[in-house]
Ligand code: GLV
Ligand code: MN
């Protein structure tokens with residue numbers, strides 16, 4: 217696989233290298249049936265993405281390393297230097313995710329570096345491109361594991377307790393992929409060396425499209441979380457069990473899904489049951505267990521609290537009525553993130569001022585890192601707003617505008 221220009225040779229423009237890298241990455245982890253991506257943490261597809269990242273780093277003469285949490289870094293300049301400028305995103309995906317969520321940021325980062333070399337930029341600060349591990353949490357249920365560990369927002373003990381749907385533990389999965397799960401933990405010295413982190417990401421709604429601009433800046437990330445609902449009833453025969461004798465967990469689950477929609481509407485929030493597991497999952501059996509995951513988000517914490525409490529109350533009431541036991545576990549939570557004004561204003565100045573500034577309901581590594589490092593985000597227009605779907609899309613011209621914007625930002629931050 218060819219990467220960027222060799223050290224010492226004039227580099228391809230960011231536009232050329234973006235198109236080449238995009239085509240290289242496109243087949244990795246794409247499901248032939250759905251066209252969606254299945255790049256889950258510590259699987260073969262994830263390993264192939266990681267190999268691709270390492271190759272891009274090495275082809276550009278960058279210093280490649282993985283940190284104690286398995287996040288990948290490609291350094292121009294001294295990895296131990298201070299006040300580094302870091303850009304990047306993630307390469308993993310949700311089930312049948314789109315091509316852009318994550319990879320757009322990583323590919324644009326390498327392309328922006330190529331563009332700066334093409335411009336003959338002289339770097340005065342260390343620059344790194346990062347691929348943060350397990351951003352989506354598709355396999356172990358917790359999002360942003362790599363950045364949370366680094367920032368001390370997830371302990372090693374809690375990470376070691378994570379299990380995937382097959383019961384494989386996170387440490388086992390990391391070990392199988394060739395990483396040391398005992399090494400994971402906070403990385404304050406590394407984060408202290410970072411003076412600015414800028415993540416470019418495809419916008420995941422239509423807010424930017426509605427402004428008519430190809431590129432925007434992030435203001436805030438809504439508070440959001442995931443709650444697991446276990447409805448435990450009694451498995452039995454679908455044909456012979458009288459309705460009156462049933463303890464069917466599907467019924468309170470169904471009522472809870474409707475309650476989530478209703479409560480989200482009332483509070484001006486969003487709430488989704490997008491994942492469900494049924495045991496034994498037989499067409500002619502009353503389930504013994506229905507496990508559903510609530511994802512809920514809102515612009516402010518009190519609206520989110522209201523929705524989450526109301527959905528749980530409705531679920532308990534429905535479960536009681538059916539003689540079903542209910543356990544609710546909060547699997548993850550991320551408070552509101554307000555990106556600092558200083559870095560955002562600096563980016564706006566570097567990009568010529570008149571950029572839209574948008575909040576988002578999507579979570580990002582940038583949100584996690586913002587607690588430790590000055591952080592900003594660039595969004596690239598998504599004309600349909602579709603994301604977490606194979607139909608996710610951003611136009612080639614807009615992606616290229618994103619690369620130029622990121623290059624301008626990195627030039628302003630790292631080359632002054
Ligand atoms: C990540 O993309 C999330 O917001 O779920
Ligand atoms: Mn995502």
Ligand code: MN
Pocket residue numbers: 306317318351417579580
């Ligand atoms: Mn993402």
